[in-house]
Amino acid sequence: MAFPKQVRLAEMSPRDGLQNEAGPVIATEIKTGLIERLADCGLTHIESASFVSPKWIPQMGDAADVMAGIKRRSGVRYSALTPNLKGFENALAADVDEVAVFGAASESFSQKNINCSIAESLERFLPVMEAAQKHNIPVRGYVSTVLGCPYEGDIAPEQVARVAKDLADMGCHEISLGDTIGVGTPFQAKRMLEAVTKHVPVERLAAHFHDTYGQALANLYAVLEEGVAVIDASVAGLGGCPYASGASGNVATEDVLYMLSGLDIRTGVDLKKLVATGVWISNQLNRPNGSKVGQALKS
C-alpha cells in the first residue's frame, strides 16, 4: 500500500487507439511515424498492432507492414494483440517482442462480443500460450469490463480476480485490468484491485482505464496508492471502446504523465515531446486532441 517510485507507461495508441478510429483506413506510414515518435518520447512499451483478421478490424489489416516499417529502438518492447494461433504466427513472423490475449470479466460481454463463454474464450488462447512459450515470447493478458459491463452493469471484483488468475495461471506474465467502458470510480477500482491481488501480485498488474466518464485519473491515483506500477494510456486520448457511449476512450498519456510527474513518480518519458506527438497525430487524423494537457501545452 505505497505509491510506486517508478511507473511503466504502456502506450496503447497505435493499437487500442487507432483500431477504434472511424473513417478510412489510416496509412501505414502514419502508424509507423506514430510508433517511432512514441519511442523517441522515451516510451518503452508500445502496443503497435493487432494480428487479427482484417475482415474483423480493417484498420489493423497492415499489421505486418507496420511491424516491418518501424525503425526499432533498443530497449523498447513492441507488442501486438494476437487473438489466435494464426495471429500469433503472423506476429512471430513480424518479430514482435510481446503478444497479448484478451478475456472479458463479464459473461454477457463475452457472449455478445465474441459468441462464447469466458471459459471457452480462455481455452482458445491455449495454443497461443503454448506457441509463445515455445518461442520464448512473453504474453500479456487483458481483462476487459473490470469495472462495469454495457450489458450487465456492475461486475463483481471476485469475477475479475477469477479471470485474471486464469490468465496468470495460463502463463501471462502481466495482466492488464481494463475499465474498457470507463464507468468506474476510485473506491470501486481499489476494491477490484484488492480482489485481484489476492491471486496475482500487484507487480504483475497493469491498470488500463478509459476516460469516458472523466474518472480515469482519479481511478489511477487510487490504484497507484495500492502499488500499481504499470499504466496503459493512449497519446491524445486516441481510440476508445465502440461499446461505450460518449467521445472519450483511453485515458490520454499526456494527462497521466503530468499527474505522475506531479507525484514525483519516474517514467522516463519526455512530456514536451509527448505533447508534440499528440498534436502531430491529431493533425494527421484531423481529430480533436483528447488530452487536456495536450490542449493546454500545445504551442
Next chain:
Amino acid sequence: MAFPKQVRLAEMSPRDGLQNEAGPVIATEIKTGLIERLADCGLTHIESASFVSPKWIPQMGDAADVMAGIKRRSGVRYSALTPNLKGFENALAADVDEVAVFGAASESFSQKNINCSIAESLERFLPVMEAAQKHNIPVRGYVSTVLGCPYEGDIAPEQVARVAKDLADMGCHEISLGDTIGVGTPFQAKRMLEAVTKHVPVERLAAHFHDTYGQALANLYAVLEEGVAVIDASVAGLGGCPYASGASGNVATEDVLYMLSGLDIRTGVDLKKLVATGVWISNQLNRPNGSKVGQALKS
C-alpha cells in the same frame, strides 16, 4: 482524515462560468433559466452573479436583473461576488443570501491582476466585511492560484495558508481554495490543504479546482480523503480562467457528482437533471459540453 459522508456542491456556472464566456453578452433570461434549473437539480448553493463594475466584466452587467428575475427556491443559497462596498450594497439591494470576496495566494498575480499587494487587496474588503456583518450576510472568501500562478509558478502552501487565515480572521465563514489555472496534482493539493488546516478547520474549507490539465477529479479525490466536504464546480464545465491556456475551466459538476455517487457520498443532487441542464446551457450558448459524463449520458 476520512472521506466525508456528505458533500455540498457549490455551483459556479452562473458566475465563474458565464463571466468567462467569450462572445456577446448572454441574455438575462438564459442566466435565470440556468439558475432555476440548477436549483431544480437539488443544488443548494448557487453563485448567481457578480456585482462588479460592468466596465470590468460586461457579462455580469445585469447582476441585479438576474437576482430579481429568478424564482427563488427555499433552502437554496443564492450567492454573489462583491469585490467592494458598492458591489455589496447592490447585492444587498438585490437580496442575495451570501456574498463573496476574493484574494490571491500569489503576490505577482495580485499585482498584475488587480494592481495591489495581497495585503492591500484584503484591506479593501474590510468595509464589505463590516457591512455584511451589520446586515447579517455571510461572506465567503476565495483564494486564487493556490496550486500555481501563471507568473511565478509554484506557490508555497504556507502562503496559501496565510491568506486563508487572514480571510477567516476577517470573518469569512467559508474559504474556497482555488486552483484557478488548474495546474495542481494530488500530493500538491494534499500538502496545500494540510498547511491551511493548521489555521482554518477543514469544515470551513471548500475545494475550487479547474480542470485545465485534467487533474481536477484526482485532486478532489485527494482532498476528499482529507475531509473536505464542499466542492465548487460548474455544470458542463462552463467558464474558466482567462489567464490559463487551454480550453478547460471549472471542473464539470456532472463529473464531480458521478465520482461522489460512486464513492457513496451524498449530495442531494439529481444526476439526470444535471446532465439535462448541462446539455441545455451548452445548446443555449452554442458551445461544446465540457463534461465527459454529460457527453456520455446525454440522450
